[in-house]
Amino acid sequence: MIEIKDLHKSYKMGSNSLHVLKGINFTAEAGELVAIMGSSGSGKSTLLNILGILDGADSGEYTLDGVPIEDLTETKAAQYRNKFLGFVFQSFNLINYKSALENVALPLYYQKVGRKERQEKALNYLDKVGLKEWASHLPSELSGGQKQRVAIARAMAAEPKVLLADEPTGALDSTTSYEVMALIQKINDEGNTILVVTHEEDIAHMCKRIVHLKDGVIVEDKKVKQVRAEQYV
C-alpha cells in the first residue's frame, strides 16, 4: 500500500538547513495499523506530512497504492489527498462555523458527491463514531473526544486507502484517548490501513506494528501484540 525508498527531507532555517529525514525506507501493507514513534524532533510528523502529500520530499521514492507520488502540481496533490488519504490531527482541525455533520460531509463535497447523498453518508459515518445525535452541533459545543471522533468520521467519509493520524490522542485525557483508539482499532478491523504518529507507549502498543524514529532514521521496526483499547474504556 505504502512504499518509500531512501526518503530525505531538510528544512531551511535561515542560513543553515536542518536535515530532518535522513534516508527512510518503509513499507506498509493494506490493513496494517502502524504506530510511528519517536521523541519530538525525530522527524515523525514530517514523515507523516510527506506520506499525506501535505509536504514534499527532497529526494527518494514514494509509491501510494501503486501510484508514484512525485512532481505533483497542487491540483494533482489535492486530487490524491482527496481520493487516497484521510487525516486526523492532534488539534482536530474542524471548521468551527460548520456543524459536525457539515464537517464530515466536506471531503465528499470535494469529491463532487451530491448534497443529499453527502448528508446521508456523513450521518452514517457520524453514527459509526456514535455521534449521530450531535450531528447539528458546532465543534465548540463538543468535548475534545467528541471532536476527535467527528474528525475521524470526516477522515473516513472520503473512504480513503490510508488513514493518517498525527498524535490523535495528544490533546485528550487517557480515558478519552482509549475511546478514540478503540474507534481506530475498530476501523482497522474493517480492513483499513492506518498510520498513527504518537509518542505515548500505551497508544503505540494498541497498534499492530511500531516503527521507532530517531534523528531522522528508523532505528526499530517491530510487530507487537495488539492491546485492545476496549478493555480500558
Next chain:
Amino acid sequence: MFDIERWQEIFDTIRKNKLRTFLTGLSVASGIFILVILLGFGQGMQNGIEQEFKQDASTSVWAWPGVTSKEFKGLNPGRRIQFVNENFNTVSSMYNDVIEYESARIFVRDVTVNYGKEALVYSVQGVASDFQFIENTGMIDGRFINYQDEIALGKVAIIGKKIRTDVFNEVETPIGEFVDISGIPFKIIGVFKEQREREEERIYIPITTAQRVFNGGNRVNNLSYTLPPVQNFDEAVAQAVNFKNSLQTYLQQAHTVAPDDTGAMEVWSAMEEAKRYYGLTGNIKIFFWFVGICTIVAGVVGVSNIMLIVVRERTREIGIRKALGAKPWSIVGMILHEAIFVTAISGFGGLIFSMALLELVGPNIEVDYVVNPSVSFNVAFATVIVLILAGTLAGFVPAWRAARVQVIESLRDE
C-alpha cells in the same frame, strides 16, 4: 459560477459569518450611496441652472439703450440713447438671413388701466407678434398678438396669468372682456404664463397700436431677437456672439457712440451667458465626480482590506479544506465567489436605496439652482460594476497567495 453546490457552500458561509458579511456589505453600499447622491446633486444643479435660462429663448439676443459715458466725435457724455423704429428696421433687413424671430418693444407709460370700475396697476408693453417666441411665453388661453393685429392697429390685449387670478376671478374667462387703457377699450384675446410670476403682471398690446395711440412716435425701448437653433452648442454660442457684436457695432454707429462706451447701451446674448453658467456647472460636476471617485476608491480600499482580513482569518480553514482535497482554484473561486456575491448584492442594494431616495425626495426639492436631482442609471450601474471588479481584483491576490501556501503551514496558523 453556476455550480449549485458552490452556491450552497457560499450561502452556508455567509449565514454563519453574518457580522463579517454585514460589514463588508455596509462599506460597499455606503460608498455607492454617497456617490449616487453626489452625482444626483451635480445633475440637480445643472437642471436648476438650465431652468433659470429657460424663461427666455436660449438663442435670444437683447439690446437695451442707456446713457453715454464717453465723449465721442464732439458729442458730450451723459446723452440718453433712444432706439427708434429705423434701428429695428435696418437690423431686420441687414440680418434677415440670420434672425429667426424679432421684436421691438415699447413700455407704454403714463397711462391708466381700468377694468370696469377697478383701476389696475400693471405695466403695458407694446410688442410684435414674434415676441411670444423670444420671451418663451406660453399661452394658456386664447392667442398671442398676430401680424394682422400689428397691421390693423388692433386694440387687443394679452394679459398674464397673475392678472387673470387677481382681477378676472369672477368671470369664467377674461377672453372677450375689455380693459380701458387711458379711456380706450382693448379687447382681451389671450392669457399667458411665465416662469416668474413678476413677468405675468404685464399687459401686451401690438407695438404699432402702442406707438400710434399712446403717442409713442417712432420710439422703441428695446430690441429683441432670436437666432435659429443650432445643434452644436459651441456653434450656437459663436453664432450668438457674432450677431451680438454686429448688432452692437451697428447701434453704436447709428447713435454715434464710442465703441468702448459700455454705458450707452447693453447688448446681451442668452447663449453667451449660458455658456458661462454651463462652464460653472461643468466644473461643479467635475468636482462631484472627483469626490465620488475618491469615495469609490475608499470603498475599493475598504473591500480589499476586508478581503485581506477574511483570507487571513480563513488561512486555517483553507489549510483544512486543502487537506481534505480542495484544489487551489476551488479555494480562490470560493473566496472570490463570496466576495463578488456580497459586493454585488450590497452594491446594488446601495444603488437601489440611493436611487429610490433621489426619486422620492428629488422632485420635492425646491431650492434655487437645485432642481430634481437625479442620476443616470447607466452611470450608477457602471460604478457598481467597477467597484465589484476592483474588489474582485483586490481579493484575488490574497486569495491566490493563501491557496498556494503549503497545507502544513496553513494548518499551523492559529
